[in-house]
Amino acid sequence: MKPLVTFFLLALVAVAALGQGIDYAKIEILTEKMAPNLYMLSGSAGADPGHEDAAGGRIGVLAGPDGIFMVDAQYAQITDKVVAAIRKIGPEPIRFLVNTHVHPDHTAGNANFVKMGALLFAREELREELLRPAGRGNAPAGDPARLPVVTYGMGDPVKLRLNGEIVDLIPVRAAHTGGDTSIRFEHANVIMIGDYYRNFGYPFIDLNNGGSLKGMLEALDATYKLAAPDTRLIPGHGTTITRDDLIPYRDMIQGVATSVQQLIAQGKSEREIIAAHVTGPYDSKVPGGLLPAAGSGTSADRFVSELYRELKGGR
Numbered sequence: 001m002k003p004l005v006t007f008f009l010l011a012l013v014a015v016a017a018l019g020q021g022i023d024y025a026k027i028e029i030l031t032e033k034m035a036p037n038l039y040m041l042s043g044s045a046g047a048d049p050g051h052e053d054a055a056g057g058r059i060g061v062l063a064g065p066d067g068i069f070m071v072d073a074q075y076a077q078i079t080d081k082v083v084a085a086i087r088k089i090g091p092e093p094i095r096f097l098v099n100t101h102v103h104p105d106h107t108a109g110n111a112n113f114v115k116m117g118a119l120l121f122a123r124e125e126l127r128e129e130l131l132r133p134a135g136r137g138n139a140p141a142g143d144p145a146r147l148p149v150v151t152y153g154m155g156d157p158v159k160l161r162l163n164g165e166i167v168d169l170i171p172v173r174a175a176h177t178g179g180d181t182s183i184r185f186e187h188a189n190v191i192m193i194g195d196y197y198r199n200f201g202y203p204f205i206d207l208n209n210g211g212s213l214k215g216m217l218e219a220l221d222a223t224y225k226l227a228a229p230d231t232r233l234i235p236g237h238g239t240t241i242t243r244d245d246l247i248p249y250r251d252m253i254q255g256v257a258t259s260v261q262q263l264i265a266q267g268k269s270e271r272e273i274i275a276a277h278v279t280g281p282y283d284s285k286v287p288g289g290l291l292p293a294a295g296s297g298t299s300a301d302r303f304v305s306e307l308y309r310e311l312k313g314g315r
């Protein structure tokens with residue numbers, strides 16, 4: 001059996017054994033250097049059933065004498081491992097943290113870093129999403145330290161100048177969620193693009209937290225325009241890409257949306273449309289696309305269901 005096939009079968013067995021459980025003890029933090037003082041931290045594979053390729057959301061770390069600037073906070077249960085990885089990069093205090101979006105694999109550790117002295121930035125919409133009692137993103141609820149202190153809307157980017165870098169917090173129109181931000185490191189020529197792009201599993205448009213198909217397509221277009229041909233785009237999950245990789249991804253989203261729209265026009269129900277398996281032409285190009293996704297069959301099923309709900313609603 002091919003190692004990859006074995007891996008996925010083991011992953012499925014793990015999902016069955018753990019329910020949707022995450023094996024936090026098993027997660028290791030892997031560090032990748034992107035520029036002289038910019039690093040990406042990712043969770044190891046095989047411990048997080050929702051993200052089999054790498055546990056939790058990717059973290060960015062800009063280090064230097066002005067203090068550490070971080071993008072996203074991962075799961076709260078592995079903060080000590082994240083801090084240990086940061087300490088291998090540099091001894092400076094963690095001064096700033098920004099969230100790309102509300103989901104717990106990116107925000108659940110917020111309070112831990114804030115209590116170490118980090119000032120938390122995010123979109124105003126993200127703060128509201130964190131406060132919502134039934135949202136996906138409000139774990140661990142109750143601790144006010146998890147909430148952003150500095151918030152911003154859809155205006156010009158917030159700029160931070162530190163460690164010889166210019167960091168732009170770029171508000172993204174409602175895409176993966178209603179409060180997405182891209183983080184651009186101008187000198188490193190890197191943009192962290194959160195979860196409105198992913199290359200492991202089908203796209204996730206979180207309608208319950210304000211995400212939208214239209215916003216996702218707009219976000220991809222805006223990112224394409226902002227990036228230079230050699231700019232490295234780093235998603236919250238999956239591998240680093242360049243702007244040309246956005247084109248087939250956008251085409252895939254548009255293609256599946258068109259198929260769903262046609263079936264809606266024929267009067268098909270959500271269940272019938274999911275059963276029609278309209279992602280078929282893309283499945284071989286979307287690693288992890290047929291793995292289970294939180295709460296709704298495979299990530300392909302979840303994606304089609306989201307498109308149905310949005311297109312049926314005429315939004």
Ligand SMILES: [Zn+2]
Binds near residue numbers: 103105195
């Ligand atoms: Zn995520």
